[in-house]
Amino acid sequence: MATTKASATPLLQMRGIVKTFPGARALDGVDLVVRAGEVHCLLGQNGAGKSTLIKVLAGAHQPDEGEILVDGEPVTIAHPVAALEHGIATMYQELDVVDGLSVAENVFLGHEVTNAGFTRRREIARRTRALLERLGHGEIPPHREVGRLSAAGKQIVSMARALSRDARVIVMDEPSAVLDSGEVENLFRVVRQLTASGVAIVYISHRLDEIRQIGDRITVLKDGATVATDLAVGDTPTPALIELMTGRAVESTFPARPGVADDAPVLLSVRDLALAGVFSDVSFEVRAGEIVGLAGLVGAGRSEILETVYGARRATSGSVQVEGRRIAPGSVPAAVRAGLGLCPEERKSQGLVLDEPVYRNVTLPSFARFARAGMLDEAAERAAADEQEVALDVRPAGTGRAARTLSGGNQQKVLLGRWLVQGCRVLLLDEPTRGVDVGARAEIYALVRRLADAGDAVVVVSSEIEEVLGLADRVLVVSDGRVVHQGPADQIDEHGVLDLVMEGSVA
Amino acid sequence: MSQQNPTAEAVAEPDRPPGRGDGATRARRPALLSGAVGRNLGLVLALAALCVVGVVTAGDRFASFDNVMTILRLAAVVGVLSIGMTFVITAGGIDLSVGSVMGLATVWASTLATQTMAEDYHWSIVVLTALAVGTAAGLVNGVLIAYGNVVAFMATLAMMVAARGLAEIISGRQTQIVKVDGFLDAFRGDLLGIPVLVWMFFVVAVLGWILLNRTTFGRRTIAVGGNPEASRLAGIKVRRHLMYLYGLAGLTAGIAAVMMLARTTAGSSTHGQLYELDAIAAVVVGGTLLAGGRGTIVGTVLGVLIFMTLTNVFTQNNMSISAQAVTKGVIIVVAVLLQQRFARRSST
The missing domain is CATH 3.40.50.300 (P-loop containing nucleotide triphosphate hydrolases)
Known part of the structure; x- marks a missing residue:
């Protein structure tokens, strides 16, 4: 019935x-x-x-x-x-699995199969295996610790949990x-x-x-x-x-590319940069007014390259120069002083102090500049943040509200505004539109292009190949920690990039 | 932060027409109600209620000027420790060693050698020794935590045990009477009718307030406590700052040691036992988040006063120390429960 x-x-x-x-x-x-x-x-x-x-x-x-x-x-x-x-089962964006427990324990979390208070480990392992096979992932061992699985694996565990509840x-x-x-x-x-x-x-x-x-x-x-x-x-x-x-x-989502003048000065120059076990031999230059995109699969080393250029990770070898001056490796303060700015991949955990007001997030790298003998001038600070808020059209307005209350796109604008106040010349953007909705994406693309047009150099990392190709002037394809291709963005398409990526991972 | 924030998405309405002025005022209003003023108002009311209880049960014995000064004088030592603790906790850390370090500083500053030197040159040598010992111990904590990646709880627990032991070794478990007259004259007297110790607490609290709320140092403290990774990626030297913070907590332990030496006229390895817990309780009851990212000096001062007034009311009524302890425990729990409710409301 x-x-x-x-x-x-x-x-x-x-x-x-x-x-x-x-x-x-x-x-x-x-x-x-x-x-x-x-x-x-x-x-x-x-x-x-x-x-x-x-x-x-x-x-x-x-x-x-x-x-x-x-x-x-x-x-x-x-x-x-x-x-x-x-x-009804829900898989949240932040996967709610417990890293320290095994796959089977996670699947049956909250409805453990027990016998007089003792868990029946063999039984839950058997049932978990059946569920994983139903999901086409019989290769995940039920006793494996979930923390050792990739994000994709954790998602499968989360789905198996939903199925175990007869969702x-x-x-x-x-x-x-x-x-x-x-x-x-x-x-x-x-x-x-x-x-x-x-x-x-x-x-x-x-x-x-x-x-x-x-x-x-x-x-x-x-x-x-x-x-x-x-x-x-x-x-x-x-x-x-x-x-x-x-x-x-x-x-049209992506702004027009005005083209980079041949005599535009090189702002960022990366030479033979390597991070042991992650990537090696990375060399590229970014001129004023140019947007360079890094394309590749998750885990290819794109974010790590960006973070190493920025000094958040200490390079094993190689050098990074900004406007011809070499910056000390492994030092974020040195990078920021030299004019680099990073908008990190995880806005909430790496970018913002969520409970602090927007203006303090905007001035996080630069607040010392609004101070005399260590005493802050909050009025000047707020004025600078307000200026960026208007320029970047952060909504809802009010730099006094907590950064937490802004949407993803507007939080991203706050991060961009941060580096504009700091006056940085080279912007490193890691997944600038992750979790940003369609309308706000176009705004962010336009903003990034405007910054480049104003003479900044921009490096963009994105999982969406289309985004890299649409936004950047030049593309670096990264595969397995190596740059396998460099060239103008309009001379390669998504298939071309994927081909390169696949070749790279086979070789 | 594990608090749920159900309306974060709802509050962000990217589609609404800009309406700038409107948005700005809307943002400020809840900040006033659930913000610093509102929270401190609750503490003031609690303190007032305690005073009413004190007046009703003990009458003039409680309400006299001398008794108020006694409360403040006793509050001063833990109060100074609590100011340093506020910074450490605001930055997301903890310092269990301040009580022991204070004890060690009282011993070191009152050894025969120190006192002889003070007699020969100047009484301020006693003060400088206490401050140096406190700051040095704090910096050791800071280096271990910031550069050795030792969890703050463990590093300061080790210091707590070790500093107490060192104090016992140096003093041979003997009480060391302070005989440097210049020192005693300077700190045991009154200024404008109010004990010097109370003035010291007041000055430390005011300086602490300015440092936390008006300087780059304070801003760094709040940022590091709110999100250490974001602070690091914004170019803040997080490790160095953490080291300074524990150094600052050590410095306040040194100041507290000077006050303790003056109050008791003796250095002892038993000084300051469990003071770290009193300080942590006062800081948290005052409204500083144990998770870091928000700190309030005014709240801490009120927290210290609440506990000291409570002790006084109990003593005036000849009630046992044990009953006091139970009441303190209840106050801590109630305060934390109330804070959580406020935090939830203010985040919506």
Whole structure:
């Protein structure tokens, strides 16, 4: 009887969900209909209410109004365990696995198989193996410590955990953010297997190309409300989606490349840089006004190259020169003095002091300049930060608010503003648009180009090859810690880059 | 920070029209209510309530000028230690050694050799010795923690044990009476009717407030406590700063030692036992986050006064030290619970 019902009634329905927090209406009438066996994509800019919606589904928040139906029956999801009992499992962006426990222990965390208080290790290992095989990853040993798995492996563990709870709806919050392209393919394969067996996936991603590949139907959220639902992925052109999400049409994403003058001075010169066991023989130059992109797979050594140039890691050999002056290896203060600035990959853990106000985050490298004999002049400091806030269009305005309250794109602008106040000449950007929504991405691309046009040198690292090719003037392809190609960005395409990467890893 | 922040996404509304002035005022209002003033107001109310209890139960014995000065004089030593502790905890660290280091400094500054030298040259030698011993011990902590990558808890625990032992060796477990008259005259008297020790606490607190809130040193402390990795990547010399911070805590232990020598007229290896815990309790009750990133000198001072007033009220009523200890424990728990509620509310 359940099967006949499932085909007629949607697996999961949310109707008119409203959730208010003190001072903010996070959800303002959200409708969502998820059918068994589909990949339902949830789109929306940062701040549209996706995270809150997920938390309502996961039982972490209680809606103020509206109803949730599972198999057509109204249910209340009072707490996280209730969500699991209704067959709804959530995979958060920050994977909630315990690094110190084994794969099997993680899968059965919270519902251990026990006998008179003793865990039945062999039994959970057996069941875990079965679940991993169902996910097509029988090669992961159940007794392996999770901390030793890659991000992709941890994701599989997280999925196995959902299946161990007999989940029928799995919510995936940006599952591809931590994966490289090969691993994303694998994720898609697993997702297709799951949907074939009747599981519904609610898939959240900022990458529209992924949604094209994997999604069946789309629901778009904007300002806490559903603005479009039941869109078939095949019938909805990308510009229409962007317009729905942003409320405005976004034209060409990448700014025009004015070209770099041959006589432009070399601002950054990296010679034979090496970090033992990670990369070697990295040499490149960046001229004023030039954007150089580093492309390659996750783990190829791109971020490490950037961090070593910046002195955050101490190079084993080689040299870094800024405007012809060699900077001391392994010293961030020396790099900052010389005019380098890094916007790190993990904005929240490496970039910002989240509970401090925006202006203090803007002046983090430069506040000493606003001080006389060690005494800070906060008025001058704020004025400098306010100036950048206006120039970079950080929203919502107010440099007194905590950095935590800004969206990803605006946090990135704060980091850019930081280096503008510091007056740096060479900007190193590591994944500048990770977790940044479509509208804000175009703004960041335009900003980066504007900085280059103003005479700065920029180095960009990104997992999205399209982004590197679209934004940069010149591209370095990195594979297995070596630069396997250098050339103008408009003379190579995504396939070309991937070919080089694959060759490099085989050789 | 593990506190949930459910509306972080909701608050960020990139689509809203700019409305700059509007946004700025909205950002400031919650800062006032749940910010420093609001938190300190709670502490002031708690202190006031304690005073009311004191007046009701002990009457004039509690409310006299002399008794208030007694409270402040006793609060002064732990208070100075707590100011240093505030910096260390704001930066995300901990210093368990300040009580022992203070004891060691009292012993070192009152040895026969030191006292003879002080008699021969100047009484300030006693002071300089105490400050030097405290600062040196603090810097040893700092070097171990910042450059040796020893966890602060363990490095300062080792110092706590070792400094106490060294104090016992130097003093031979004997109490060393201070006979340097210049020293005693300088610190045991009153200034404008208020004991010099209380003035010292006041000056250290004011300097500490300025240092934490108005200088680059304080800004670095808060940044390092809030996010050490982001601070490092912004070019702040995090290790060096940590070393200075433990040195600063050691310096306050040295100052506290001078005050202790003056108050008790003796150096002893038993001075300052468990003071580190009193200091940590006062700092945390005052509203400084144990996880780092937020610190308040005013809160710390209020925290110290609350504990000292409590002790005084109990003593005035001839109640046991054990009952005091139980009450202190309850206060710590209540304060931390209240803080968590405030933190949650202010983050929404």
